[in-house]
Amino acid sequence: MSDEIAPEDLDVASVCEGGNLDCGSGLLLLIRRSMQEVPAGLTLEIRSTERSVREDLPAWCRMTENPYLGWSEGGETLRFFVRRGGEDEQASEEEQVQRARDHRWTCRVAWSGGLQTTVYARNHSWQVGQPASFDVSDEAPSAVEHLLGALGSCLAMGYQVHASRRGVRIDQLEISLTGEIDNILVFLGLESDGHPGFRRITGTCYVQSEAGEAALEEIWRHTVAASPLVNTLVRSVEVEVGHRGIA
Structure with missing residues (x-):
């Protein structure tokens, strides 16, 4: 862990509000975007409540020469x-941002046999049952x-x-969410x-916070508007899933 205490007289050109993000969950993308607004040689301040950033950020800085x-x-x-590095680092940062846009x-x-499947994604796997089940368990x-x-998870994590990031x-x-299927008998x-x-x-978000209702409503509106899954569901999505026999 890096215990290097920053000098008190730093002249900060811009601030990146990271909220509770860590370096593996989007903070580095925010930093890269904020870096584009900082002239070479000037300083970016990054704020986060995630203490693991103390260990991970110095390593990223060494790799990017910032x-x-x-x-x-x-x-x-x-x-x-x-401190912002030179123009070569700027090009690298822009490439990384573009790579995030293009990620699939x-x-x-x-x-898995019977009425179950197993889903594998990255280092995770989980069981999924049949689409139409009316049993209690x-x-x-x-x-x-x-x-x-x-x-629901997308909205909850997005809200947090x-x-x-707004403090x-x-x-x-x-x-709490409830879904109504048009006709499951099809x-x-x-x-x-x-x-x-x-x-x-339909659903409801229940939140407890000392913040005012107006501030919480604004956060919720932004959360819904920026949710990848809300946008997937409310927009027309092209789905192409082919079929291939295995000999």
């Missing part, structure tokens, strides 16, 4: 200081429940991230009218 100037305490928030997320799904959540859960502390947060082959997809998803 001199690390140290850190200081700022209450619950840690302040880190990085992938997974692999294998039938099952061995694994259904595919539609995974979709609802993914949507956007709140932390708003969230004490408790819970999201999936079962029992009817042909309608479609077996969600026609409506």
Whole structure:
């Protein structure tokens, strides 16, 4: 861990509000974008409540040749200081930002026998049950429940991230979602009218915070507007899944 304390008389050109993000969950992208607004040789201040940044940020600075100037305490928030490198580093930063735009997320799904599949994504795997289940309990959540859960998780984590970047502390947060499928009997082959997809998803975000209602509402509006899953569901998405036999 780097214990290099930053000088007190640093002239900061710009501030990057990282909230509770760490270097592996988007903070470096924010830093790269903020660096583009800082002239070479001047200093960027980075703020984060995640203490692991003390260890990870100096390593990133060494790799990108942006001199690390140290850190200081700022209450619950840690302040880190990085001097902007030269134009070669600027080109590299822009390439990294473009790489993030072009990134593709992938997974692999294998039938596990019976009415279950196993999903593999990066270093994770999890079980998914049949899409249409009306039982009170099952061995694994259904595919539609995974979709609802993914949507709720996306909104919950997005809310926390956007709140932390505004300096708003969230004490408790819970999201309740309900999905109405147009006609699940189409999936079962029992009817042909309608479609077996969600026609409506409703829900409520319950949040406990000392912040005012207006501030929390603004964070929520931004969270919904910036949610990858909300945008996926409300926009037309091109889906192309081919079929290939295995000899």
